[in-house]
Amino acid sequence: xxxxxxxxxxxxxxxxxxxxxxxxxxxxxxxxxxxxxxxxxxxxxxxxxxxxxxxxxxxxxxxxxxxxxxxxxxxxxxxxxxxxxxxxxxxxxxxxxxxxxxxxxxxxxxxxxxxxxxxxxxxxxxxxxxxxxxxxxxxxxxxxxxxxxxxxxxxxxxxxxxxxxxxxxxxxxxxxxxxxxxxxxxxxxxxxxxxxxxxxxxxxxxxxxxxxxxxxxxxxxxxxxxxxxxxxxxxxxx
Ligand SMILES: Nc1ncnc2c1ncn2[C@@H]1O[C@H](COP(=O)(O)OP(=O)(O)OP(=O)(O)O)[C@@H](O)[C@H]1O
Numbered sequence: 001x002x003x004x005x006x007x008x009x010x011x012x013x014x015x016x017x018x019x020x021x022x023x024x025x026x027x028x029x030x031x032x033x034x035x036x037x038x039x040x041x042x043x044x045x046x047x048x049x050x051x052x053x054x055x056x057x058x059x060x061x062x063x064x065x066x067x068x069x070x071x072x073x074x075x076x077x078x079x080x081x082x083x084x085x086x087x088x089x090x091x092x093x094x095x096x097x098x099x100x101x102x103x104x105x106x107x108x109x110x111x112x113x114x115x116x117x118x119x120x121x122x123x124x125x126x127x128x129x130x131x132x133x134x135x136x137x138x139x140x141x142x143x144x145x146x147x148x149x150x151x152x153x154x155x156x157x158x159x160x161x162x163x164x165x166x167x168x169x170x171x172x173x174x175x176x177x178x179x180x181x182x183x184x185x186x187x188x189x190x191x192x193x194x195x196x197x198x199x200x201x202x203x204x205x206x207x208x209x210x211x212x213x214x215x216x217x218x219x220x221x222x223x224x225x226x227x228x229x230x231x232x233x234x235x236x237x238x
Contacts (some may be wrong), residue, residue, distance in 0.1 A: 003029040003030045003031070004027045004028065004029055004063075004065070005028060005029065005030045005064065005065045005068050005149055005150055005181045006027065006028040006051060006062075006063070006064050006065070006068070006150055006181060006183070007026065007027040007028070007062070007063045008024050008025060008026050008027075008047070008050065008051065008057075008060065008061075008062050008063075009025055009060050009061050009062075009063065010023050010024075010025060010059060010060035010061070011023070011024040011025070011047075011050060011057045011059065011060035011061070011062060012024070012057060012058055012059030012060055013043070013046055013047075013050060013055065013057055013058050013059075014058045015046075020043045020046050021043045021046060021047060021050075021057075021201075022059075023059075023060070024047060024060070024201075026199055028150070028181045028183055029181060030149065030179050030180070030181050031176055031177070031179045031180070031181070032176060032181060032182075032195075032196045032197070033172065033176050033181075033182040033183070033184070033194060033195040033196055033197075034181075034182070034183045034184075034195055034196070034197045034198070034199060035183075035184050035185075035186055035191070035192035035194070035195035035197070035198045035199070036048070036183065036184070036185045036186070036198075036199050036200075036201060037185075037186060037187070037189075037192050037198055037199070037200045037201070038200050038201030038202055039202065042201040042202055043201050044154070044185035044201055045074075045075050045076075045154050045185065047201065048072075048074075048152050048154050048183065048185055049074075050062050051152055051183060052070055052072040052152045053070070054072070054074075064150070065149070068149040068150055069146070069147065069148045069149050069150070070148055070149070070150040070151075070152060071094070071143045071144070071146035071148035071150070071151050071152070072143065072152045072153075073139055073140060073142075073143040073151075073152070073153040073154055073156055074154055075154035075155055075185070077139055080127060080139070081127050081128045081135075082128075083127070084126065085126065085127050086123065086124050086125060086126060086127075087114075087119055087122045087123050087124070087125050087127065087130070087134075087138050088110070088114070088123040088124065090127060090138050090139070090141075090142055091110050091113065091114055091119075091138060091141045091142050091145055092106075092107075092110050093142055094110075094141070094142040094143065094144075094145035094146045095109060095110060095145055095146070095147075109145050110141075110145055113141045113144060113145045113171075114141060116167060116170075116171060117137040117138075117140060117141045117164070117167055117168070117171075118137065118164065118167065119134060119137050119138055119141060122134055122138070132159040133159045133160050133161060133164060135159075136156070136157075136158070136159040136160060137160065137164060137168075140153070140156050140157075140168055143156075144171050144172075144175065148180060149179075149180055149181065150180065150181045150182075150183070151172075151175055151180060151181070151182045151183070152183045152184075153172075153182070153183070153184045153185075154184075154185045155184075155185050155186060155187065156168055156172075156184060157169075157186075157188070157191060158187070165191075169191070169194060172184070172194070173194070182195075
């Protein structure tokens with residue numbers, strides 16, 4: 001039986017008619033981590049939005065296992081600064097449901113992750129009063145405190161120092177160990193190396209839309225030749 005919890009099949013995407021992604025195929029299994037890499041503008045955030053259902057592909061399809069709960073940390077989160085939220089309130093949002101108030105367990109989870117990400121002492125601070133790293137840790141906490149089956153995280157450690165980066169990596173490893181699927185975009189090769197699979201988005205020519213080259217479980221990164229845009233894309237099922 002397949003353990004896939006998330007899959008993109010022949011996915012393409014255009015912004016106002018301008019192609020960004022073409023024939024992207026990937027799949028993510030429960031209890032595993034996949035890293036998306038690629039140059040600025042290669043389409044990582046766009047692909048994460050498609051995987052999370054924030055945008056619909058213009059070609060192909062994204063499949064999520066029915067009932068799978070998904071937590072998303074988007075890259076662009078400046079709008080949230082306009083809200084008069086404290087750090088604690090922002091993290092608590094990760095446990096809100098429309099059906100009930102936060103339980104004792106929810107509050108314990110919030111307190112625990114704030115400790116782990118070293119933001120407990122900032123609990124009453126407003127978001128707009130935080131440093132870049134403090135703000136990122138708060139938003140990572142909001143995503144990771146969710147009881148999700150799939151965590152989709154866009155450059156979750158880009159603003160973090162080594163120690164805090166390590167804390168996030170430990171939390172990601174724990175989520176994977178307990179059976180969640182994690183998908184991250186990253187520019188850090190060491191971070192991407194934490195994942196079982198790496199998918200590199202690249203355009204074969206400056207004018208080409210992004211397509212995929214794929215590193216598999218066996219880490220054939222160095223030996224794989226990038227696909228040319230529009231040409232056959234390696235499929236992780238191969
Ligand atoms: N809302 C939008 N409207 C039009 N074009 C967009 C929009 N968002 C992104 N793009 C374009 O789509 C392409 C892919 O952008 P995307 O943000 O997905 O890349 P990325 O790989 O995440 O980049 P980075 O590493 O800089 O975060 C870029 O050429 C970008 O200019």
